[in-house]
Every structure is written in structure tokens, then in C-alpha cells.
Amino acid sequence: MDQAIQFTLAGLTTGSIYALIALGFTLTYNSSGVVNFAQGEFVMLGGFLAVALYLTGLPLGLAAVGAVIGSALIAGIVHLLTLSRVPKLDTFGLLMVTVGIAIVLRTLMLLVWGSEERSLPAFTDGESIHVLGGTMPPQALWVIGTALVAMPLLYVFFTRTRIGDAMMAASDNRTGAKIVGIRTNRVALFAFMLGAGLAALGGVLIAPITTISFALGLEFSVKGFTAAVLGGFGSPVGAVVGGLSLGLIEKFGAGYISTGYQDLFALATLLVILIILPRGIVGSRALEA
Amino acid sequence: MLRCHDVSVAYDGLKAIENVSIEVPAHQTVGIVGPNGAGKTSLLHGVCGIVPLAGGTVVFDEEDVTGRPTPDLVRRGISLVPAARELFPNLSVHKNLRLGAHTHLSSRQGRTQAAADLERVLEMFPILRERGNQAAGSLSGGQQQMVAIGRALMARPRLLVLDEPSLGLAPLVLGEIFDALHNLVASSDVSVLLVEQNAELTTAFVDYVYVLDSGRVVNGGPASEMTRDDIARAYMGAEA
Amino acid sequence: MLRKASVGLVVAVALVAPLVVDLFWLNLLTLALIYMPMVIGLNVLFGKANLVSFGQGGFFAIGAYVSALLTLQRGWNVWLAMLVGCVAAVVIGYVIARPVLRLKGLSLAMATLAFGQMVFILVQQLDVTGGPVGLSGIPAPSAPGIDFLEPRNFYWLALAVAVLAFVIASNLARSRYGRMFHALADSEVASRSVGVRVDRVKTLAFCFAAGLAGVAGAMYAHYFSFISSDTFNLELSLLVVIMVVVGGMKDLWGAVVGTIAIFVMREYLRSYQEYSELVYGLLLILVFMFARGGITGTAKAVFRRLRGGTDSGGGPGAGDGAAAPVAAGPLPKQEVGR
Secondary structure: HHHHHHHHHHHHHHHHHHHHHHHHHHHHHHHOOOOOHHHHHHHHHHHHHHHHHHHOOOOOHHHHHHHHHHHHHHHHHHHHHHHHHHOOHHHHHHHHHHHHHHHHHHHHHHHHHHHOEEEEEEEEOOOOOOOEEEEEEOHHHHHHHHHHHHHHHHHHHHHHHHHHHHHHHHHHHHHHHHHOOHHHHHHHHHHHHHHHHHHHHHHHHOOOOEEEHHHHHHHHHHHHHHHHHHHHEEEHHHHHHHHHHHHHHHHHHHHHOOHHHHHHHHHHHHHHHHHHOOOOOOOOOOOOE | OOEEEEEEEOOEEEEEEEEEEEEEEEOOEEEEOOEEEEEEEHHHHHOOOOOOOOOOEEEEOOEEEEOOHHHHHHHHHHHEOOEEEOOOOEEHHHHHHHHOOOOOOOOHHHHHHHHHHHHHHHHHHHHHOOOOOEEEOOOOOOHHHHHHHHHHHOOOEEEEEEEEEOOOHHHHHHHHHHHHHHHHHHOOOOEEEEEOOOOHHHHHOOOOEEEEOOOHHHHHEEEEOOHHHHHHHHOOOOOO | HHHHHHHHHHHHHHHHHHOHHHHHHHHHHHHHHHHHHHHHHHHHHHHHHHOOOHHHHHHHHHHHHHHHHHHHOOOOOHHHHHHHHHHHHHHHHHHHHHOOOOOOOHHHHHHHHHHHHHHHHHHHOOOOOOOOOOEEEOOOOEEOHHHHHHHHHHHHHHHHHHHHHHHHHHHHHHHHHHHHHHHHHOOOHHHHHHHOHHHHHHHHHHHHHHHHHHHHHHHHEEEEEOOOOHHHHHOOOOHHHHHHHOOOOOOOHHHHHHHHHHHHHHHHHHHHHHHHHHHHHHHHHHHHOOOOOOOHHHHHHHHHHHHHOOOOOOOEEEEEOHHHHHHOOOOOOOOOOO
């Protein structure tokens, strides 16, 4: 029983990160039809930038914020150089461009920061926290807490702000959005940056728990995508539900069956969901094309 | 106010309209009639920047706006009510209408104005007040058309472009919508460019009519002077 | 006529190449030829049948490990083991084709990616495959009077396999099935309505690509005599996609050009290993932004232009011109996914 609680805590921690990445996927896809395969690279970029800023002597909090903003800005530049220039590309073409972006980013990170793994100190010191007989490091609380705060903020953003409205409109009907004067190319740019920022936030949060390495980006992309599909692609609620579920599936699978096969559970989930439950748990529209 | 000179639109190299020139004077209503496939929608889409022009110029308010993207034109005062309506089906009626004022919502003044405009639209189409919180996609065709028109008006256009508003609507609803449009034109100085297959409806509504056939303007004149025959000829094709 | 002559020339050059190049280039070209069947298979799947796979590395791994294990642990004849490796890839392809091919485009890409990655993890974790430590001492094939440990001989073997793959693929493309692929790529609904058994045709294309990836994997294992799990990661599957796309997916020759181009480029950037990855990424972006037809598609468009042929309504810019004939990518054009 204690074991189950332990796995649950670990699962929710990882799951929160997946939820953030999946939210980024959802945002970008909804507002511009882009499935951003580079999402995982922005997780790593966020982590690397935070480490780099921290090493310059910035306080940890500032380094974290700077890393998220920096990643979003870099994402913006990337978008302006590539996706902004081909607004008429079909979904597959867009996906392939982001695969290219992922490869370029990952290589650049390797060139800049080398192949060693990096990590950040925990945001707060302290003993492990005991919850219902399980233990979790304080950093795990930061991860879950930040995710919990980020989600309602996003909700408010999408329902109460002008740019949020514009993004909702663009994701509901792109032509309709243009007709009311929404500059959909700017919406696409902004969504891409916001998605990358969320991914980077995930990277900053886990940097103290796991490590950051250029080689892990693709994996996070796949995990985030899996979470999004599992929850129901295109649904923000689905992204959160999918992320947390995927975290739990992985940790329970790893705990009760085998750690070595942890990733296999995630992939099997992706495959099975795509085939038998294409609308995901929350049941949004199925991922088309 | 709007002058289109020698406008052409092509799809995959095939010209849908060729060298069409029309004019919408300020505070006037202009109709374009013609049979199915005459190129009416292509013309509107070309003017509103939905599809690229293959040739010609579009001048709005003495300014060349040829090839401008749609959102730019909205900011200059041209609002389109497309035949497909292009509502936001999953958003509420209120949200749809409010999004119509998107270009004005960045300033405090614009927001106050939008609130007043919303009130006016709801007075124009009272049923929308009842349906305010319903998803736009769940409305009937006529109600959706009302939302589409209301949404366009929320942008405070100086030129309202209507594409086939009668499409698929029952006569009763149609009457209601055109009554509202009549009132609108009478009580404001918005110009209207109306495209319709229904010639009778059009000539009753507008000041000036163009007849479009096979991608060209084949006739034009004040609505009061256009006889049924003039228009019927276009529909019959090259009956000569 | 001209076409036949140039094909003959290409084959002749390929045949005599090992007599003139040094060992370094020989190894490079052999490697390219080993991969080529896999690229040809994906080219058919992608370009003709309009189906994407991001999991060809999985079939490559199946071919490699089945063949290697049969020879190492059971002492099988290498030729037979390679054949069985290929068959194993086809069988597994067939098994997953049923459920997976109900998906399209993006979903299909991710489902095949999941498959490829699952194979990778199994290869990494199972005892029998040796994981990252790998399997070594995999024997080279043998034939009376021919020593395949001699690099040139293995080169000719790889060339023969690649040519065979190419010939089968081009016959397939020109066969009844090839026309069905085309019909399918245009419109699945329309094909169904004129009686094309869509599922069967798709399955055939998928199994064909799987089998060729299996062959390539088996060749790879017996060429290097050593395989370990690291080779069969996601990057491998993506590399195959890049080869297909860069070469040009609307023409079978695109597979040949793409494979060689990527390998040659990789060799030129050998001392800057990281930069070669950078170039792959940039190539992928550039192809989809400016030259959807890849090298062959762009070359054809340029060639047409030089001959003064006006392709009706062809787009502006050389890149766009190339894109025009292949505008229909492996996914239906769509506005926002709904």
C-alpha cells in the first residue's frame, strides 16, 4: 500500500511535467495546426538556460524565470525564421519542419553546452516530505504546485483576455478569426512561444530532480505527445488529465513490473490509445490527418 | 468608397472572374446578382483578401488596398459576412459577437463602445439575447446568419459585405433578416455590398445592381431602372 | 532511350566504383547501399501509397537481430538467416498493419514511431539481444569462391541487393498495385468506390517497406559483424525519413539520390560530427519550406524550365516549381485539423 502511494506521488510529479508539455502541444496545435515536435527540445532548453543563468550568479528564482522567458523568445525567433514563412503548408509539412527544428535545436544545445548532463539545485532545501506514508522530495512539491497554479492561470488567460480570446477563436475557426480581424499569423507565433514557454517551465522544474541533457529532448516530445493523445488531442483539460495519467502509468509500470521498461509502457499507451481510443480520455475531437 | 478595377481571381490557373470593375459609393447599397457559378463569391473573396487576386486593383477610401490581408481590411472598415458564415461553432453566441469587436477591444474606449454595439445588435436580433450562452454551432441556420451579421457589425464597418445571406433560409427568417438590414441601412451610414442569387430580393434592397455572368460584369444600373428582363437575360445565359 | 542509357551508365559506374575508390569511400558507399533498400521501401510507402512511417528503424532492428541471432545461436546458414530476418520483418509488419493502418497521417506517424521505439526498448532491455553491449562475431555470408570479408565483394553484394530492391519496387509501382497506390493517394473514398481493396493495398505497401527495412538490417548486421541497441534508436527512423524527403519522394530515384547524398554529406562533415546533425535538420526544414520535391523533384523542375517547357500554371520561383507537381503531401491538405 505504501508502495502504491509512493508510485502515485512519483507519477503525479512526472505527470505534471508531461501535462505542461502536453498543454504546449495542445495550444500550438489548436491555434495554428502545428504539431510541434520540438516541444521536448524546449524542455531541455529551459533546463539548460536555467543552469547557465544560475551559474552566472543569478538567484535561482530569477534564473528560472529568465530561462522560461528566454526559451519563449528563442522559440519566437525560430518561428519567425521558419513556420511564419510558410503559413500555407499542410499539417504534415508543418510537422516535418518542426522535426527539423528539433534536430537543429538539439544539435545547437550540444554544441553550446556539450554532452554532459546538467542539473540545478533544488528550489528549497529541506527534508523529504511525508505524505500518507509515502515520501517525496520538496522539489516534487514545487513541480506539482507550479503545474497546479499554471493551469488555472491559463484558463483565465484563455477566457478573459483579448489575446486568449483570439487564440480560442483561431483554434475554433481560422477563417472566421481572420474575418473578425484577428491576425492569425501572430496568434500562431504567440501560441508557439507560449507552448515553448510551458515546456521550458517543465524543464526548469525537473532540472533539480532528473538531469538535463541534449539527448533527452526527443523523448520528452514523444511523452508530451502521448499525454496529449491520451487525454484527447486538442483539449486543454485532456492535456492535464493525459499528462497525469501517463505519469502514473509509467511509475506503476516501472514499480510493479520493471524499471527498464518504463518507457515501453508510455509507448504502448500511445499505440493503444491511437488505435482504440483516438478521442482520448476526455473525448475531444479525434486527431485528424 | 470601394472601387474595384479589372479584378481577376483564379483557382489553379483557371479564371473564376476576369477584369471585373465595380464601385460602391459611400452610403450606398450595391448588389451583385448572377447565376450559380458566375463568380460572385470569388469576387467578394478577392476583395476581402480571402483569396489572392490574379490581377486588378482594389481601392478603399482612396487608398490602394490590393492584396491586403483580411485582418487589415477589417481594421480599415470592411467586414465580410461569408456565405459559409464562418462562426466559431464551439464558442457562445456572446463570445462570437464580442470577437466581432476584436479590433476595438484593445482600448478602454473601444470596450465601452463594444458594449453599446452589442446592445444594438441584440436589439436588432432579439432572439440572440436568449441564446447568448448557447454554442453558436447549435443554433438554427437563420440564427447563425444573425450571429454572422451581428458579428460583422460589431467591427463597426463602413462597408458591410454580405455573401448570399439568403442561402438555405426559410422565407420567414429571411424576411426578418432583411427587415433588420433595411433598418440598419436607414439608420446608419454604412455602405453595403450584397451578393445574391435571389435577384428579386436584391433589387428590392439595393440602390444599384451589377449583373455578373461567367466571371464578367454583363450589365449594371440603378436598381429602380433594372427590369426583370435585364436580369433574367443574365440568368438565361447567352440567349442574346 | 535516353533514360535507359543513363540507368545503364549509373549501374556501370556503381559496378566499377570499388575498383577506383579507396577503402574509406568503399566503406561509405557500401553502407549507403546497405541502407538503400530501407529507403526505397519507405519511398514507396510514402511517395506512392501516401502512408508515413516513423518506425522503419524497428523493422531494420528486427531484420538485424533475427538474422544475427539465428546465425550466432543456431548456427544457421547466413543467407537463410537473412531471408528469415526479412520475412520476420514482413510478418511483424503484417501483424501491426491491421490496426495501425486504420490511422492516417499524423496519427500513423506517431503510431509507427511508437512501434519503432518499442522495438528499440526491447532490444535494449532483453537479455537475448545483449542490449547496449550488443552481439559480436556475427558471421559474414559465404559463397563458394567468394570471400565476403573482402570489402569489394560485400560492396557488390550490397549493390545487387539494392538493385534488386529497386527493380522490385519499380515493377510494383508500375503494376496493378502501383496504380492502386496512386488511386489511394488521390482519394481513399474514391478508390474504395471503384473497388480497390484499400486495406489490402495499404497492407501490401506497408509489408513491402517493412521487408526491405528488414533486409537492410540483416545486411547491416552481417557487414559489421557487430550490432548493439544504440544503433536502432529514433534517430535512425528519422534519418530514413530525411533520406526519402531530401532525395524526393515522388520518384524512386529519390531514394537512391537521397541515401547517397546524406551519406556523402555525413562523411564530408565527419570531423564535425555534430554539424552533420545540424545539416540534416536544416535540410529537412529547407525541403519542406522551399523544395517539396526534394533533390529529384527540384532537378526535374529546373530541367523542365531549362528546356523551355512551360508547366501550365507552374508556381513562381524554382523551389515552388518543384513543389507544384507534388503539392499533395502524404497528408491531405487541411485548414486547422477540422
